Amino acid sequence: MSNVSQQQSSLADFELLTEVSQLLTVIDLDHVLQRVIDLAARSVGASKASVFLHHQHSDKWQRLLTPRNLDPKETVTVVQSVLDKGLAGWVMQHRQGTIVDDTQTDSRWLVFPNDTKPVRSAMCLPLMQNDEVIAVVTLEHPEPHHFTDHHLRLLTIITNQAAVAVRNAQLFNQMLEHQRQLEATLHAIPDVLLVVNDAGDILLASDAALELLGLESQEEVVGRSLASLLDADSAFAPLQDVLDHPVRNDETRTYETRSDRKRRDFVVMATRWENDFGGTAGHVVVMHDVTQMRDLNRFKGEMLKMASHDLRSPIAMIVGYSDLISMDTPDPNSTIHEYLKVIRHSTDRMQLLLDDLLRVEEIRTSPAELHEPTDFAQLVEGVVENLQMVAYTRNQTVEVEVSLDGLELLTLDPALIREAMENLTSNASKYTPEGGRICVTSYYDDRRVHFIVQDNGIGISEHDVTRVFDWGFRSKKHTGQTIEGKGLGLSLVKTVLERHGGEVWVESQEGVGSRFGFWLPR
Ligand code: ADP
DSSP, X not given: OOHHHHHHHHHHHHHHHHXXXXXXXXXXXXXXXXXXXXXXXXXXXXXXXXXXXXXXXXXXXXXXXXXXOOOHHHHHHHHHHHHHHSHHHXXXXXXXXXXXXXXXXXXXXXXXXXXXXXXXXXXXXXXXXXXXXXXXXXEEESSTTOOOHHHHHHHHHHHHHHHHHHHHHXXXXXXXXXXXXXXXXXXXXXXXXXXXXXXXXXXXXXXXXXXXXXXXXXXXHTTOBGGGGTTTOGGGTTHHHHHHSOOOTTOOEXXXXXXXXXXXXXXXXXXXXXXXXXXXXXXXXXXXXXXXXXXXXXXHHHXXXXXXXXXXXXXXXXXXXHHHHHHTOOOTTOHHHHHHHHHXXXXXXXXXXXXXXXXXXXXXXXXXXXXXXXXXXXXHHHHHHHHHHHHHHTTOEEEEEEEOTTOOXXXXXXXXXXXXXXXXXXXHHHTSOTTOEEEXXXXXXXXXXXXXEEEOSSOOOHHXXXXXXXXXXXXXXXXTSSSOOOSOHHHHHHHHHHHTTOEEEEEEETTTEEEEEEEEEO
């Protein structure tokens, strides 16, 4: 090659590289690929060029810009056979470019029945990213021995640059896809969702949030301060607390709220999200609409009150008439008195059950008096004393491990907490055979006060243990009335603890014993 033509070729190569590097700023993937093969074909005088692009998140390959104009189904077949047995497959395997000087003698070149224009020589190169082949470019020419080593070197440089451009465009596409997914999610979720940055400005809002605010589009809410929503609807009132006391790292704060305007009830949950340095980047607020559940609950409460009220009169009638029959039966040895005793026992049980049902409902619906500064240790002491009396009659041993010295007064409803403790201790005695052992433990840590009752009684099966706190649940084994109960005690304990922001838990093994416990926030 003469000096002049060498200089011309270098200049052309340089221009080519400049054109390829300009592709780095293009974000339309199709456009990038089209430009890559156009430039590649032009730079080496190829008659045709094609590219197979690897699908990012699957094993699939897609062929773009096929000169054969195949339908998509056929394309898949062609791509697969070329990758299995053909030149592109060889390039994939060896991760390097190669030249086919003569397609008639090189077995790597596959001829397809509908190939109209003859191809005599070819060149094929991979586009590599992090050691992975992300695409394969194939160039063709009707004459044999068209492609040279210089072409191969030049195109290796081009494809290296092109790989970066393709990756950029793929990342951009990925970002768009994520954005579309996010938009679809925000559209689909029925909950009010607000994502807020550290400065308290809204970054994202779900459609349900827009609806509650009476707004049409994201643009109307994005950028607004969370504080500005406080006046928009009474349901946003808990946000004031989130603004005043940012949520801690491991905390999910829960509130209950109501939109007076929309007559809807919500459970609000606020968590924080972190930036790259572990600091608060902002908050995520989710408001779950529980109106239906609340309505059902209200309805259930009403029904319960009505039913128990309506049941009291017939029970009173049965009791009254039983007494009359008893009076009219002077013979004290008559079996009628035996029958009447059974009737009386049953009506007493029914009355107690009604009392308990109403009591649980009352606790559930009435506001708890959580304002009384209470000596928790004293409560535990009283409960243990009662347990010792009951246990004594059943020949059971009671162990006590209480370390509550130095605990400050807790603000709670002492009557309810005492009732909850007594439910656990009386169950422990009730469901432990005579001669058994019950251990009461109570202590506190930085944030919580704990109360635990352990017994070595009959235990609870794996199947039942998840249901013991359900309203009215009794293990099938006791429904035969070997051990009396109504299945309301633990549901009451759960309600009481929830009202105090605490939690009740259980661990149990059938035949071995149970551990019931709860914690209260300090
Ligand atoms: P009740 O004792 O009136 O049936 P509870 O709500 O207090 O109702 O308890 C629900 C069920 O949980 C009981 O019927 C029993 O099957 C089971 N249970 C509660 N405490 C214990 C315990 N300490 N050991 C074994 N089973 C228990």
